[in-house]
Structures are given as C-alpha cells and as structure tokens.
C-alpha cells in the first residue's frame with residue numbers, strides 16, 4: 001500500500017503553520033507520477049507579510065549576535081546535514097528525479113557551504129587604509145542588510161538555497177525563503193535542520209507557494225531589502241524590474257547555453273567523457289549543462305561516433321537505482337518543452353543523430369523520461385543553439401579552428417560556463433581569456449563548480465554578482481566606513497593641505 005504523503009507547513013516566527021488560505025498543492029515523483037511526495041500550503045500575500053514581519057522583528061537581535069557565534073550555528077547545521085545526508089539525498093531523488101549519486105553531491109555542496117560559512121564567521125574581513133590627514137584612522141566593516149528574500153529553482157534543491165541562506169545568516173541578515181514549487185520538500189528539510197541547529201525564531205522563515213503569488217509578494221514587500229534569485233532569465237528580468245523600482249539590492253543567477261570546445265589535439269576519450277557528463281548529467285537540467293558541442297573538423301567524425309555510441313548506452317531509469325545514469329525530466333511541461341525544441345531543430349534543418357523521443361520502456365512509462373538527444377549539422381544561429389532547452393539535448397557545431405570555435409561559443413546571449421579540450425597550453429589560455437563566460441574549464445566538462453570559488457556568469461546570465469567563495473559575502477553585506485580622528489582639532493579633508 002502506498003504511504004500517506006507527508007503534510008508540510010510554512011515555518012514562520014519559529015512555528016510550523018498552515019497558510020491562512022488553508023489551500024494546498026501536491027508534489028509528485030517525476031520518475032513515477034502516481035507517487036505523491038507531500039502536500040504543501042499554497043500560501044498567499046498575507047503569509048508572506050507574516051514571514052517578513054517576523055524576519056524584520058528578529059533582525060535587530062540577530063545582527064548583534066557576534067559573527068563567530070552565528071557561525072557556530074552553521075557548523076551545527078553542517079553536522080546535521082552530514083548525519084542526514086543519505087535521507088535527504090533519497091528524498092531529493094524522489095522529489096526531482098536526478099540520480100542518487102548526484103543528489104548526494106547536492107547535499108555535500110550544502111555541507112561544504114555551511115563549513116565555509118562557519119569559518120567565515122571568524123574572518124568577514126573589513127579593511128583599514130591610511131588617512132590623508134595625520135592622527136586619523138580609516139576602517140571599513142561589513143554590516144548586514146536586513147530581511148533577505150531568497151527565491152530558488154528546483155534543479156539544486158538543497159545546494160542553491162544553502163549558497164544563499166548560509167552567507168545571508170552568517171552576515172547577520174534574516175531570511176524569508178520561497179523554494180521552487182517543484183521541490184518544496186527539500187526546502188522544508190533544510191529549514192528543519194536550521195531549526196534543529198538552534199536558529200532563533202524569526203531569523204529563517206519558509207513560505208511555500210507559487211512564484212506568481214509568494215514570489216511576487218516577497219519582491220514587492222517594502223521591508224525586504226534584498227532579493228537573491230536563481231532561475232530563468234525571463235523571471236530574472238521581472239525581479240530586477242521590481243527590485244529596481246523599490247531600490248532593493250538584487251542578485252541574479254540566471255540561464256545558460258554552455259559550450260564545450262573540442263580541438264583536434266584533444267584527448268578523445270577524456271573529451272567524450274566530459275561531453276557526456278556535461279550534457280546528460282542531471283538530465284541536462286543544470287544551469288551549467290553543456291548544450292553546444294563545438295568540434296574541430298579534424299577530430300569531428302571520430303568524436304561524434306564515440307559520443308553517440310556512449311549516449312546510446314546510457315542507462316535511463318529511476319535515480320534511486322544506483323546503476324542508473326540518467327533520471328527523468330522534472331515534470332510534464334518540461335518534457336513538452338524539450339520535445340518542442342526537438343521539433344524546432346528538425347524544422348531548422350539540423351540532423352537528428354540520436355534520441356528525440358519520450359523514453360517509455362518498462363517502469364519508465366509513468367515518468368517524464370526523455371532520450372539523450374544529439375543533433376548535428378547545427379548552425380550557430382539555430383534556435384536550438386541559442387535558446388536554453390534545459391533537457392538532454394546537444395547541438396553539435398563543426399568549426400575549422402580555435403578562432404571560429406571562440407566566435408561560435410561567444411555567439412550567445414548567455415555566458416555562464418564553458419569548456420575547452422586541448423593539450424596545447426597556448427590555445428587553452430587563449431580560450432580562457434577570450435571566452436565570454438563566468439567560468440571556463442580546461443580539459444574538464446562545463447559542470448563541477450566548487451563551493452569556495454566565485455560562481456556566476458556574464459551577459460544575460462546575471463547582473464554582475466558572484467555567489468560562492470568569498471564573493472557571495474559582498475552580496476549580503478553593506479560596507480560601513482568609519483573615520484576616527486584623534487588629533488583633537490578640526491581637520492578638513494581636501495582642504496587642509
């Protein structure tokens with residue numbers, strides 16, 4: 001008999017509460033749509049108002065807790081994530097479909113981010129510089145901003161919220177968190193852990209519900225001082241617009257159309273391994289997924305043969321099975337989108353070499369599975385080479401040399417991740433310098449960012465911020481400049497010379 005789905009609640013001001021509307025929504029397993037994961041409150045503006053006022057009230061006290069003490073709570077969070085890693089990974093595979101090895105990795109990223117934030121509690125450096133006047137010191141410190149709205153996507157349901165929430169808290173901010181509608185259970189797990197680690201009431205609040213209702217209410221609330229968003233460029237523009245009107249800080253991590261370049265001198269097997277992982281890892285549903293494969297003509301046919309042969313042999317199925325290599329897409333509408341792009345690709349004149357259909361073998365009939373799909377003869381301006389598909393679809397583009405490869409890779413509105421396979425150090429550095437992207441991997445796939453390094457992209461991928469590493473602390477703090485004059489007389493900057 002099927003287990004009864006768990007009933008989830010919002011967490012506001014330290015209490016688990018229903019939405020005021022009492023309406024709910026369900027969440028299903030994308031590998032088996034008969035399985036309901038949980039039932040969640042469909043919250044409204046009033047619930048957001050409660051959460052923001054709790055966060056606002058908690059802020060003055062939380063900001064006074066010394067940063068190393070705030071860090072201690074995040075250390076405890078890290079330890080609880082370690083303890084519950086397997087349980088959360090399994091829940092995540094059921095909730096969003098990616099394979100268990102990847103969901104363990106997703107939780108691990110949260111663990112690493114929590115330990116990093118713990119350490120940062122004893123750093124959070126400001127700077128001191130000389131004054132232009134005698135007997136005067138100038139120092140800068142970092143101050144928290146206030147209530148932060150955190151809006152996250154479904155493809156990294158633990159890692160992405162932790163990238164935002166942990167640094168926000170460490171810096172002394174309070175949080176109202178809206179997880180993606182497709183992965184609310186993981187969001188809830190994270191907040192449960194924060195509660196168990198001893199986060200004071202009101203400091204973190206979760207409000208479930210749609211972007212349209214809950215997301216919009218967060219954006220437009222006057223007491224939300226900052227919005228940190230990861231998701232599509234379409235929604236990102238909307239967020240920037242509303243935040244712009246309210247003069248709120250907003251940091252945006254948006255879409256990608258990432259390319260992997262393979263030059264004639266590349267290690268063929270390594271480049272094929274990287275292309276497979278980049279294209280079909282997370283079923284292509286990563287912001288850093290590789291969807292444009294830019295291959296030099298000398299290695300082209302050998303490379304494509306190997307790549308397609310390996311794509312054909314990928315094991316597709318329920319990600320809880322340890323031997324499965326690719327899970328389903330997140331939901332029906334995403335599968336429809338992927339299929340629509342396959343049709344577009346065919347009409348544009350690209351040649352479908354493999355895939356292009358729903359995958360419905362055996363128990364996969366009841367899931368949103370799709371075949372790994374490879375198009376060749378793709379023109380760099382085709383829609384399938386320009387628009388983010390967010391599925392297991394690769395567009396292969398043949399080029400004559402490195403210069404054309406760089407021109408093709410830069411022919412994109414996006415600029416998140418990129419990769420080049422070559423044994424030639426001169427060409428590798430040339431690519432690293434000239435590719436317009438926030439991240440370039442040399443002899444590695446487009447995916448695989450580490451939590452202690454800046455993460456983000458150029459052009460339509462964002463608005464200039466970088467999460468990860470030390471740079472995310474610039475998002476969640478305001479600089480305060482303090483001048484101390486111990487000359488015991490009036491000194492005038494720029495005038496006393």
Ligand code: NAP
Pocket residue numbers: 151152153154155156178179180181182209210211212214215216219230231232233235236238253254255256286287288388390416456461
């Ligand atoms: P999305 O549709 O843009 O949604 C992201 C989040 O925004 C969800 O929580 C969504 O709520 C919410 N939202 C939707 N409309 C809103 C509105 N009007 N106001 C406020 N919030 C709103 O993106 P997604 O489909 O979840 O994720 C896929 C996209 O994320 C891809 O484009 C991918 O490239 C990008 N992504 C980027 C990065 C990066 O770091 N650059 C990382 C991962 C993913 P609902 O869930 O209720 O719709």
Ligand code: MG
Pocket residue numbers: none
């Ligand atoms: Mg969406």
